[in-house]
Amino acid sequence: MFIRTERSLKEFMQFYPIVSTLVIIHLALWILIHFLQLPFGIQLYQWGAGNNFFITMGEYWRLITPIFLHVDLMHTLFNSFALVLFGPALEQMLGKFKFIFAYLGAGIIGNLGSYLFGPEFYTHVGASGAIYGIFGIYIFMVAFRKHLIDTGNSQIITTIFIIGLVMTFIQPNINIYGHIFGFIGGFILASVVLINAKPYSPWRNQRFRDDSEIQFDPNRWNKKRFPKKFKKNFLWIIIAVLVLLGLLSRLGIFY
Secondary structure, three states: OOOOOOOOHHHHHHHOHHHHHHHHHHHHHHHHHHHOOOHHHHHHHHHHOEEHHHHHOOOHHHHOHHHHOOOOHHHHHHHHHHHHHHHHHHHHHHOHHHHHHHHHHHHHHHHHHHHHHOOOOOEEOOOHHHHHHHHHHHHHHHHHOHHHOOHHHHHHHHHHHHHHHHHHHHOOOOOHHHHHHHHHHHHHHHHHHOOOOOOOOHHHHHHHOOHHHOOOOOOHHHOOOOOHHHHHOHHHHHHHHHHHHHHHHOOOOOO
């Protein structure tokens, strides 16, 4: 589920259009706001950031817009990396509309938790609440829909979730409310969006491939396959990457 088998970026975008669109939005907004630092981009950031005081004053769109905004490049890449890693399997299992509903729903619930329990002038941005909502759906599978996720992937997602939860409380400048309530939102929504869901299968993507592009390679069977050792240690590689990114985020990123 969490090992990418797509042969190109174009193929990834074809198989998972929602995840791809979300990542493009993340990067486009970062370029507009932080890289180019255009007046319009800065104004957009100020208009869209979550702020409890302004929400109280009636600016309810701030429960949605923070999902797409980030503090800087590292923050953008961290959340985009998590989305690319864990989002595709769920997009295939749920379908486009259910995935959008679950992702935005969990993000809104995370922002609502930040509003209800955060300080009066609390300000926050980031897709973390929505991403933790994805974790919530997976953990719901592990607990109540075991036929949708195998043992190996259950161990991977559970381990990474626990690490993420621990880092939520030990790292500075973390939106704890967004993480916790985003996870709760995803866990609650899972009972609805997982109705009629099918287990993830990389073979299901084959129907989108253009067979005219496939050519016979007489040496195809002599090529080295994906190293078994790498597959066996995939969990530890992912953990190492997350820990590294977590350490880098201590430079002052506000999740």
